[in-house]
Amino acid sequence: MSKLTNETIVADYLGMTLQVDSLDNENQAYFAHCAAHNFHLQKCDDCGLIRYPVGTACAWCASGNFTWTPVEGKGAVHSYTEVAHAIQPAFKPYVPYMVLVVDLDTQKGAPTEHEALRVFGNLVTPDGVLAPPEAVASVGIGSRVRMVFTDITDGLAMPQWTIDEDAEQPGSPWRYPE
Amino acid sequence: MAQIDQLDPELGASLREKYAIVGVGETEYVRGSGTTTRAMAVRAVRNAMADAGLEPGQVDGMLSYSGMDSTLSTFVSSDLGIRLNFYMDVLGGGSSTEALIGIAMGVIEAGMCETVAIFRSMNGHSQTRVGGTGARAVAPVVSEFLHQRSYGWQSPGQLFAPSFLRHMYDYGTTPEQVAHVKVAHSHHASNNPKALYNNRVTVDDVVGSRMICKPLHLLDCCVETDNATAIIVTSAARAKDCRQVPALIRGVVGRVSKPRADLHYETGPISTVAGHYAAPRLWRNADVGPEDIDVTGSYDAFTFTTMLQLEDYGFCKKGEGGDYVSNGTIFLGGKRPNNTSGGHLCEGYTHGVSMVVENVRQLRHEADDSCPIGPDGKRQHTYDYSEGGCRQVKDAELSANLGWATPGTGSALVMRRGA
Numbered sequence: 001m002s003k004l005t006n007e008t009i010v011a012d013y014l015g016m017t018l019q020v021d022s023l024d025n026e027n028q029a030y031f032a033h034c035a036a037h038n039f040h041l042q043k044c045d046d047c048g049l050i051r052y053p054v055g056t057a058c059a060w061c062a063s064g065n066f067t068w069t070p071v072e073g074k075g076a077v078h079s080y081t082e083v084a085h086a087i088q089p090a091f092k093p094y095v096p097y098m099v100l101v102v103d104l105d106t107q108k109g110a111p112t113e114h115e116a117l118r119v120f121g122n123l124v125t126p127d128g129v130l131a132p133p134e135a136v137a138s139v140g141i142g143s144r145v146r147m148v149f150t151d152i153t154d155g156l157a158m159p160q161w162t163i164d165e166d167a168e169q170p171g172s173p174w175r176y177p178e
Numbered sequence: 179m180a181q182i183d184q185l186d187p188e189l190g191a192s193l194r195e196k197y198a199i200v201g202v203g204e205t206e207y208v209r210g211s212g213t214t215t216r217a218m219a220v221r222a223v224r225n226a227m228a229d230a231g232l233e234p235g236q237v238d239g240m241l242s243y244s245g246m247d248s249t250l251s252t253f254v255s256s257d258l259g260i261r262l263n264f265y266m267d268v269l270g271g272g273s274s275t276e277a278l279i280g281i282a283m284g285v286i287e288a289g290m291c292e293t294v295a296i297f298r299s300m301n302g303h304s305q306t307r308v309g310g311t312g313a314r315a316v317a318p319v320v321s322e323f324l325h326q327r328s329y330g331w332q333s334p335g336q337l338f339a340p341s342f343l344r345h346m347y348d349y350g351t352t353p354e355q356v357a358h359v360k361v362a363h364s365h366h367a368s369n370n371p372k373a374l375y376n377n378r379v380t381v382d383d384v385v386g387s388r389m390i391c392k393p394l395h396l397l398d399c400c401v402e403t404d405n406a407t408a409i410i411v412t413s414a415a416r417a418k419d420c421r422q423v424p425a426l427i428r429g430v431v432g433r434v435s436k437p438r439a440d441l442h443y444e445t446g447p448i449s450t451v452a453g454h455y456a457a458p459r460l461w462r463n464a465d466v467g468p469e470d471i472d473v474t475g476s477y478d479a480f481t482f483t484t485m486l487q488l489e490d491y492g493f494c495k496k497g498e499g500g501d502y503v504s505n506g507t508i509f510l511g512g513k514r515p516n517n518t519s520g521g522h523l524c525e526g527y528t529h530g531v532s533m534v535v536e537n538v539r540q541l542r543h544e545a546d547d548s549c550p551i552g553p554d555g556k557r558q559h560t561y562d563y564s565e566g567g568c569r570q571v572k573d574a575e576l577s578a579n580l581g582w583a584t585p586g587t588g589s590a591l592v593m594r595r596g597a
């Protein structure tokens with residue numbers, strides 16, 4: 001359902017202007033949950049599948065009916081990149097920084113074997129700052145991570161990933177050979 | 179109604195070799211064109227018309243693509259005295275070329291026009307950087323991009339890299355294997371006087387160059403240049419009156435996508451790319467298979483894109499792309515050379531048109547290398563592929579172009595040497 005009560009959110013984050021448009025109802029709702037440090041995704045009212053990223057209809061059955069549903073922010077790294085050459089100037093002090101593609105435990109392998117809710121984010125410290133090199137060097141495919149949030153402004157926080165200290169980690173996660 | 183994936187083997191034959199590419203042209207590959215995308219596009223289309231032997235009154239269709247960084251067909255046609263019966267300027271990057279060739283065939287088939295010029299013109303170094311620096315880096319991050327750019331994840335290399343790394347994880351592909359793509363293309367470029375980078379490099383040069391984002395070193399990435407390229411499509415019947423040996427279009431597929439093409443990572447395997455979905459339709463339309471192809475043009479935005487597509491279009495078994503690109507096959511003198519111009523890694527960057535241009539010249543047996551031109555005006559190819567020498571593939575009859583937009587979207591084209 002469209003609302004006319006949203007306000008466009010504009011904020012600076014690491015030198016970039018992030019903007020959540022007032023008409024972008026889905027992203028407004030998504031980031032409002034994130035701002036409350038809750039991870040909610042859209043669950044289809046018709047087929048029951050949860051989707052990511054934010055979308056306006058179901059990626060499997062095309063239904064437009066959905067309910068924002070709390071989802072556990074835990075999973076394992078499916079793949080990643082480690083950026084040495086930052087494009088955004090404000091990222092340069094943090095290189096190498098890591099972009100993670102994380103398989104959530106929730107709905108992994110559904111509805112077909114190779115599908116998963118693969119949620120993007122940087123590797124960050126538990127308080128949401130881009131992770132230092134020694135943390136980056138310890139993470140690879142298979143690493144267990146948990147979600148934390150980087151607060152940006154009212155109504156806007158970014159979901160991020162940090163090493164899950166309580167999880168059993170793989171002996172040596174797969175990393176690009178040095 | 180039958181599912182779309184159940185391909186009817188009979189369909190696809192009706193337009194086979196009914197259309198052809200009859201003219202190709204470009205501007206020089208430079209960093210700093212000192213002119214507009216309009217001026218470059220006009221030169222490239224004019225060169226393609228001269229190549230085909232066509233007058234302004236013999237071209238009546240125009241197609242172009244851009245990322246809103248270029249001129250439009252109305253300006254280019256007006257500068258060239260062309261009155262258009264059809265034109266469209268579409269949004270698109272890599273893999274638009276093959277798709278627009280298919281569209282050109284369709285509009286001619288529909289009687290909407292007779293002959294279509296397709297161009298891409300870009301000041302990709304001096305105005306709008308494809309790598310995302312400059313103007314694109316300061317644009318506000320909105321809507322879908324809040325889930326990407328906010329994470330410092332925005333350049334093509336950064337966005338594709340998780341697929342590349344996952345291929346290494348899934349199949350044991352090594353950086354050294356994939357580096358051979360750059361090595362091969364640099365050898366080819368050394369025999370291409372047009373190439374921006376014409377120095378030959380080694381595997382050590384590639385894996386020893388500075389890391390951009392894992393697994394991409396600097397030399398795994400294509401160059402940014404200012405350039406325009408053009409090709410002209412018409413019917414095989416009209417092609418008989420043109421100057422050159424026509425490159426007959428046997429089959430084309432355009433912008434075939436994986437499920438969830440928005441970013442493709444939600445549907446695995448993420449080490450599989452759009453070519454996996456495009457291949458059955460391409461080979462059905464062309465009625466040949468990968469084993470029949472003499473020369474390939476697998477899009478090299480990155481070394482990995484060339485490898486992934488060759489694999490998913492069936493030039494080798496799934497997972498064996500690393501071996502395929504490093505065992506000599508893709509080098510001039512090998513069984514099936516790839517990107518004989520040097521491609522985007524070495525010749526210059528033009529969002530894919532150049533790779534079709536090169537294969538058209540290969541099929542004419544007119545690769546514009548340094549071999550001497552005989553009294554008949556044709557190049558006397560030596561087939562000596564040493565540095566500075568020949569880059570013509572001997573007796574090239576069939577080519578395949580594999581265009582890349584993203585891991586999730588691609589296009590492809592099979593051409594045969596006409597009479």
Ligand SMILES: [Zn+2]
Nearest residue numbers: 044047058061
């Ligand atoms: Zn559904």
